[in-house]
Amino acid sequence: MNASTVTDPVTDPVSDLVLRVRDLRVGYPGPAGPVAALDGLSFDLAPGQVLGLVGESGSGKSAAALALLGLHRGTGATVEGAVTLHRPGVPDVDLVAASDTELRTLRGTELAMVFQDPLTSLDPYRRVGAQIAAAYRLHTGASRAQAQRRTAEALDRVGIDPALRARDYPHQFSGGMRQRVLIAMALALRPRVLVADEPTTALDVTVQAQILRLLAELREETGMALVLISHDVGVVAGLADEVIVLSRGRPVEQGPAGSLLSRPTHAYTRRLLDAVPRLDAPLPERPQPPANDDALIQVEGLRVDFGTVQALRGVDLTVRRGETLGVVGESGSGKSTLGRTLVRLQDPTAGRVRFEGADLASWHGRLLRERRRDLQMVFQDPGSSLNPRRRIGDSIAEPLRVQGVRDADQLRAESVALLERVGLDAAHADRHPHELSGGQRQRAAIARALILRPKLIVCDEPVSALDVTTQAQVVALLRELREEFELTLVFIAHDLAVVRSVSDRVAVMRGGEVVETLPARELTEPQHPYTKALLEAVPRLDAVA
Amino acid sequence: MIRFLLRRLAGAAAVLLVLAAVTYLLFYLLPGDPAVLACGKGCTAPQLDAVRHALGTDRSVPEQFWSFLSTLVLGHRFSTGPTTVWCSAPCLGYSYQSNEPVTQMLLDRLPVDVSLTLGAAALWLLLGIGAGLFSVLRPGTLRDRITNAVVLALGSTPVFVLALLLLMVACVWLKVLPFPSYVPLTEDPAQWAQNLLLPWLAIALVSAAGYTRLTRAGVLEALSLDHIRTLRAYGFPERRIVTRHAIRVALPTLATVAALDIGALLSGAVFTETMFGLPGLGKLAVEAAGTIDLPVVCGITLLAGALVVLANTAADLLHAALDPRVRI
Numbered sequence: 001m002n003a004s005t006v007t008d009p010v011t012d013p014v015s016d017l018v019l020r021v022r023d024l025r026v027g028y029p030g031p032a033g034p035v036a037a038l039d040g041l042s043f044d045l046a047p048g049q050v051l052g053l054v055g056e057s058g059s060g061k062s063a064a065a066l067a068l069l070g071l072h073r074g075t076g077a078t079v080e081g082a083v084t085l086h087r088p089g090v091p092d093v094d095l096v097a098a099s100d101t102e103l104r105t106l107r108g109t110e111l112a113m114v115f116q117d118p119l120t121s122l123d124p125y126r127r128v129g130a131q132i133a134a135a136y137r138l139h140t141g142a143s144r145a146q147a148q149r150r151t152a153e154a155l156d157r158v159g160i161d162p163a164l165r166a167r168d169y170p171h172q173f174s175g176g177m178r179q180r181v182l183i184a185m186a187l188a189l190r191p192r193v194l195v196a197d198e199p200t201t202a203l204d205v206t207v208q209a210q211i212l213r214l215l216a217e218l219r220e221e222t223g224m225a226l227v228l229i230s231h232d233v234g235v236v237a238g239l240a241d242e243v244i245v246l247s248r249g250r251p252v253e254q255g256p257a258g259s260l261l262s263r264p265t266h267a268y269t270r271r272l273l274d275a276v277p278r279l280d281a282p283l284p285e286r287p288q289p290p291a292n293d294d295a296l297i298q299v300e301g302l303r304v305d306f307g308t309v310q311a312l313r314g315v316d317l318t319v320r321r322g323e324t325l326g327v328v329g330e331s332g333s334g335k336s337t338l339g340r341t342l343v344r345l346q347d348p349t350a351g352r353v354r355f356e357g358a359d360l361a362s363w364h365g366r367l368l369r370e371r372r373r374d375l376q377m378v379f380q381d382p383g384s385s386l387n388p389r390r391r392i393g394d395s396i397a398e399p400l401r402v403q404g405v406r407d408a409d410q411l412r413a414e415s416v417a418l419l420e421r422v423g424l425d426a427a428h429a430d431r432h433p434h435e436l437s438g439g440q441r442q443r444a445a446i447a448r449a450l451i452l453r454p455k456l457i458v459c460d461e462p463v464s465a466l467d468v469t470t471q472a473q474v475v476a477l478l479r480e481l482r483e484e485f486e487l488t489l490v491f492i493a494h495d496l497a498v499v500r501s502v503s504d505r506v507a508v509m510r511g512g513e514v515v516e517t518l519p520a521r522e523l524t525e526p527q528h529p530y531t532k533a534l535l536e537a538v539p540r541l542d543a544v545a
Numbered sequence: 546m547i548r549f550l551l552r553r554l555a556g557a558a559a560v561l562l563v564l565a566a567v568t569y570l571l572f573y574l575l576p577g578d579p580a581v582l583a584c585g586k587g588c589t590a591p592q593l594d595a596v597r598h599a600l601g602t603d604r605s606v607p608e609q610f611w612s613f614l615s616t617l618v619l620g621h622r623f624s625t626g627p628t629t630v631w632c633s634a635p636c637l638g639y640s641y642q643s644n645e646p647v648t649q650m651l652l653d654r655l656p657v658d659v660s661l662t663l664g665a666a667a668l669w670l671l672l673g674i675g676a677g678l679f680s681v682l683r684p685g686t687l688r689d690r691i692t693n694a695v696v697l698a699l700g701s702t703p704v705f706v707l708a709l710l711l712l713m714v715a716c717v718w719l720k721v722l723p724f725p726s727y728v729p730l731t732e733d734p735a736q737w738a739q740n741l742l743l744p745w746l747a748i749a750l751v752s753a754a755g756y757t758r759l760t761r762a763g764v765l766e767a768l769s770l771d772h773i774r775t776l777r778a779y780g781f782p783e784r785r786i787v788t789r790h791a792i793r794v795a796l797p798t799l800a801t802v803a804a805l806d807i808g809a810l811l812s813g814a815v816f817t818e819t820m821f822g823l824p825g826l827g828k829l830a831v832e833a834a835g836t837i838d839l840p841v842v843c844g845i846t847l848l849a850g851a852l853v854v855l856a857n858t859a860a861d862l863l864h865a866a867l868d869p870r871v872r873i
Contacts, residue, residue, distance in 0.1 A: 069778055107780035115778075120771035124870060125793045135779040169869040185779070 017086055018192045018225050019045040019068075019111075024081035024096075026063040026072060026249075034078060037063035039249040041081075043242070047192065048219055050226040052240030052257060054233055054272065056467040057438070060249035061229045062116075065197040068227065069111050070095050070103045085110055087192075109139045112186035116198035118178035122170040128181045129155070129166030136188045154184040158214060175331070176207035183214065187222075194218075195227045200235060204330040204494055209537040212239060231467050233276050234539035237261050245269045261541060275472040276541060277497035283521055284479070286504065296321040296456060296488050297342060301351035304337050311337040313512040314351070319456070324482060324489040326503030326520065328496055328534065334512040335492045339458040342490060343375040344368070355456075373403060373452035380461035382441035386433040386448075393419070393429025396448045403452065418447040422477060439470035443477065450485060458490040463498060475502055496523065496538055508534070549873045550858070557854040562614075564850040568843050569610050578602075579641045579837045600641055613638065613843065637847070638840035640833075647844040650829065655848075657727055657825040661817065662810040664741055665748035670803060673753035674792075677760025682787055684765060693757070700754020708747040708820035715743060725821045744821045748814065752806065756799060763795025770794065797871075800863040808856020812849030 024041040027034035038060035045051055053061045066072055072079050083095040085106065095103060095111075115121040123131055132154060133147035142150065152162035158180040160166075170178055179199060186194055196215065200208035216239055219226055230236050236243060236257070243260050245253040245268065253266040264270045297319040304312040312334045319325050319342075329335045340346040341353060344360045353360045355374070363371050376399075379385040386395050396418060397411040405411060416426045422443040433441055442462060449457050459478070463471040479502060482489055493499045499506055503520040508531045516528040526532055580597040581588070588596075597603040601612065615621070620634040632638070637647035673696075680692040699707070715722045725743055728736040767773060768791050776786050813827030826845055833841035865871045 071774065071777060074783075104780040104782060107778055109780070113775075113778040115771060115775065117771055121775045123772045123776075123790060123793075125868065135781075138779070138781060171870045182775070185775075189779075 016046060017044050018047050020082075020084040020086070021045075021068070022082045022084070024064065024067055024083060025079070026060070026067050027078045027080075028063075029076050036249050037077075038067065038246075041244070041246075041251055043244060043254070045193065045225045045227065047225055048223045049242070050219060050228055050240045052236030052243040053227065053229045053246060054231065054236050054243060055246035056231060056272070056469055058248065059246040061231075061246055062197055063249070064246070065113065065195050065227070065229050068095070068193075068195055069107055069113055070098070071113075073100065073103075085193075105139070108135055108186075108189050108191065110191055111193045111195060112189060112191035114179065114182050114186060114194065114196040114199045117202050118175050118182055119170075119202065121182055122178055124170055127167050127169055128173070129162065132181070132185045132188050135185055139189060150188050151184075154188040155181070157187060157218075158184045160184065174207075176203050176211060179203065179207075179211055180214070183211075183218070187218065190222060191224060193225045193227065195229070197229045198231070199228070201230065201232070205496070205534060205537040205539075206330060208235070209539070212539070215239065232539070233261065233273060233468070234541050237541050238539050245272065271469060273541065275468040277468075277471070277475075277495065277501055278541065279497045279500060279524055279535070279538060281497075281501065283501070294321040295319070296356065298354040298357075299338075299342070299351070300354070302338070302341060302348050302353065303350040304334075304341060304346060305349045310512055312341070312348075315512075315514050317507060317514060317517070319488060319490060321455075321488055322486065323504045324491055324502055326499035326506040327490060327492045327509060328494065328499050328506060329509030330494060330534075332511075333509040335509050336460050337512075338509070339377070339460045339490060339492050342456070343377050343458050344372070345377070369402070373399070374455045376449035376452065376454040376457045378442070378445050378449050378457060378459040378462050381465055382438065382445040383433065383465075385445060386441060388433050391430050391432060392424075392436065392444045395433075396429070396444060396451055399448065399452050414451060415447070418450055419444070421450075422447045422481075423473075437470075438466050439474060442466065442470075442474055446474075446477065446481070450481065453485065454487070456488045456490065458492070460492045461494070462491070464493060464495060471498065478502060496534060500524075546873060549861075553854070553858045553861075557851065557858075560854055561847055561850050565613070565843060565847055566610065568846045569606065569613070569839075572837070572839050572842065573606055575837065577837050579839060582836055583641050637844035640841050641838045642833075642836050642841075647840045650841065651826070651844055651848055654824060654826045654829055655811075656729060657818070657823050658811050658813060658827070660727075660730060660737065660741055661744055661748070661814060661823065661825065662807055664738075664745040665752070665810070666803065666807050668745050668749035669752040669756060670799075672749055673756025674760050674799065676753065677757040677764070678788060678792065680757070681761045681764045682784060693761070696754045696757045699750045700752075702751060703816075704747055704751045704814075705816045705820050707750055708743070708817060711743045711747055712820070725823070727823050744817050744823060747820070748810070748817055755802065759799055759802065760792070760795055763798060764791045767791035767794035797864045797867045800867055801860040804856045804860035804863055805853075808853045808859075811852045811856075812845070 022042050024038060025036065026038040027036050041060070041064055043051060053064060055061050067079050068083055070079075079096055081096060085093045085095055087110070093102065093106065095106065098106070122128065129148070129151050132151040133144070136142060136150050137144075137147045151166060155162040155166060160177060160180055165173075170181070173181065199215070200211050203211065212235065215226060215228070218224065226239070228236055228239055240257040242255065243257045244251050245260070245266065247268045253260060253264065253269045260269070261273065264273055295318045299315055299317040302312050302315040303310070315338060327335045327338060337346060341348055344353075344363070347361065386392070393412065393415045396415040400411055400414060412429070416429055419425065419428055424440060424443055424447075428436065428440065428444070433444075436444065462478070463474050466474060475498060478489065481487060489502070491499060491502050500520050500523045506518055506520050506523050507514045508516045508526070508528065510530050515530050516526060518526065524535065526535065580593055580600055580602055583600065584593050584596045594603070601609055604612075616632070616636045616638060618634055620636050621632050623630050623632060623639065632646055635648060637651070639646055640650065676692050676696050680689040683689055712724070716724050722739065722743060725740045728740050730737045764787055768787070773786060773791060776790055781790075813825055813830055815827035815831055817823070818825040818827045826848070829841065830845045833845065861873060865873045
């Protein structure tokens with residue numbers, strides 16, 4: 001009997017399971033000994049069952065996904081415990097102890113994986129059909145023609161016309177379509193377990209709903225078991241039979257999805273659920289509702305073309321002084337272009353943006369530089385919008401320096417004061433961006449936007465790269481700051497619930513146009529069919545309850 | 546694509562014009578009079594004037610430059626005494642020293658450098674990328690480190706030292722090869738290859754180092770990419786991932802560097818040509834510069850410039866061909 005064959009007389013026979021995971025541990029090498037990324041994960045997975053793994057970033061979900069397929073090998077990470085794969089008529093295999101060769105034959109055929117970022121998970125140099133066929137031929141030794149047929153079937157099943165698209169390259173597909181290609185790749189081999197690590201996080205809500213529906217259908221048809229990993233409880237709630245909540249590598253709560261999500265017993269699970277922005281949550285009262293007729297920004301017939309692409313095709317919009325205007329829409333709807341045009345990072349092709357009555361396009365040279373202090377922006381990814389080679393304090397003080405302040409003590413004092421105001425402390429000023437967490441980095445980016453005491457801050461997806469709990473904290477911070485600094489905010493996001501929770505009014509964008517502008521409290525009863533469609537695509541926590 | 550090539554052509558013309566002007570200017574700033582050199586010893590004043598007139602150096606510099614350009618584009622009828630010769634475009638004039646037409650001189654020597662460069666390039670790509678893949682299949686091991694050390698040592702050896710070593714070993718000690726002398730490919734392909742083998746090796750061993758490093762670094766970087774992780778998750782063997790998929794990521798960069806290297810080498814490898822006695826452009830350039838032979842110097846400079854522009858264009862086209870996301 002070889003070492004990878006497991007028979008454990010103590011536990012139950014695994015005959016009715018596909019996967020049994022016991023005490024799975026993953027450690028990464030750190031300067032002071034190994035750091036535990038995953039600490040004792042155990043579960044049983046039956047054919048056709050969906051297991052949800054939920055937790056914030058750093059909770060060990062991705063480490064668990066990689067460990068299930070043995071993808072930690074060769075990385076220096078240590079994996080302990082047992083991942084037992086059961087196939088009828090074949091001795092069970094422990095994937096943790098299996099040889100590299102044995103494991104390779106099981107990857108794809110028994111366990112397949114779908115990754116978080118469909119944009120980068122396909123080979124950019126090969127046609128999508130060829131990629132699927134290559135994986136299929138690797139394991140089956142099928143002929144080219146057979147593989148091609150199988151590829152066509154799989155693509156067809158995920159809703160991609162093989163005759164039209166199989167010979168296209170990944171960059172010719174949208175994010176959602178690329179995720180379909182990756183699912184087709186798995187489907188071609190008919191694995192019995194599909195591990196999906198944040199499969200919809202990078203996608204729009206409507207596309208997310210399509211992908212989740214596809215996964216549910218495939219489970220019905222093929223009987224494959226699914227391990228669905230997400231930080232979004234809503235995504236897991238709609239699909240999972242059983243849920244495991246992970247916190248700092250440890251499973252804190254485990255049970256049937258319905259009861260666990262409706263009656264969580266662990267405090268961490270409750271916190272996680274409370275932090276999820278809900279469309280039916282009561283809206284917080286604004287202490288001073290913004291004046292109705294005082295326009296800070298007026299957008300008139302705004303058009304922006306990029307070559308032949310029309311990013312904005314005639315937008316009329318008013319942003320009132322002191323209000324928070326939410327902007328929602330799917331990717332490609334023009335919401336980011338609108339945001340960039342409002343702070344003059346982008347010049348209009350036609351139409352104009354007036355700030356306190358003055359046309360932004362009329363500012364040049366010194367005047368533009370002086371007026372820029374009124375218009376600031378916070379970007380989606382603080383990891384890339386803060387210079388990685390500069391200390392946080394220097395990055396925050398930079399706008400002041402550009403405006404002519406040269407006194408080092410003053411620069412330091414102002415940046416530290418703001419750091420403390422956004423919930424960090426003076427010590428963070430001397431750190432570099434990579435030493436901070438995502439939430440801390442976004443706080444620093446907000447401090448940088450505040451240092452010139454602007455009148456307007458455009459936040460472009462400020463929380464979409466963050467966990468739900470961090471997201472809630474950053475949103476709360478923005479709410480406080482807008483009162484304290486008398487800010488007008490334009491809050492751009494694809495997450496309707498988040499936008500609703502901070503905004504006074506919401507503009508809904510589609511295809512470069514504003515289809516509807518409505519008060520935030522009326523967002524749940526929209527007029528426009530597109531807004532309705534967006535709302536229906538939002539996954540709900542109570543779907544299984 | 547057509548627009549890209551037309552733009553490149555216009556750019557090339559501009560580059561070459563500036564290059565010709567700068568070469569002309571530099572030439573007239575240098576001390577020495579080509580007429581004195583051409584006339585030889587015991588030259589009388591009237592003879593010198595006659596030579597100057599024949600060479601055209603008695604005219605003003607802009608005039609000479611203009612006549613050089615029109616000759617290049619339109620051709621020119623040269624008359625020295627009773628005889629007239631028609632030099633058809635692209636005419637680069639006649640050598641002050643040998644009175645041969647420069648265009649013909651360049652065309653005679655270009656095949657030497659083309660043979661030398663293309664053979665050497667094939668060899669250095671094979672050795673460089675091969676060594677890179679060999680080392681990166683087992684990163685961090687002894688094999689990886691030894692491969693890199695050897696390649697680095699060869700890469701930092703001057704080409705003439707390596708050439709001497711190769712000559713000593715192959716021609717003097719082992720006597721497996723004759724001392725190289727150039728035989729045109731059209732005359733005897735076997736002899737051509739045999740005679741060029743040592744020069745090819747000398748250039749390839751020195752040049753391979755950069756390609757080994759690029760390959761190794763490119764593949765290592767590619768191995769952490771998401772789409773490589775997808776391949777691993779589907780059970781592709783590591784060797785196949787490295788040699789077929791990860792190398793693909795490094796290939797556009799390798800192709801760009803190779804095209805530029807080849808372009809630079811085509812216009813003359815002075816050291817290698819001298820060490821192995823090959824009658825190439827490099828040797829001609831050194832001789833012409835020494836004797837202030839303006840038409841020859843200008844001709845070689847323009848040819849070198851044209852080859853570099855050509856190599857750049859080839860690099861861009863290759864990049865586009867190798868990366869489906871790039872459209873030109």
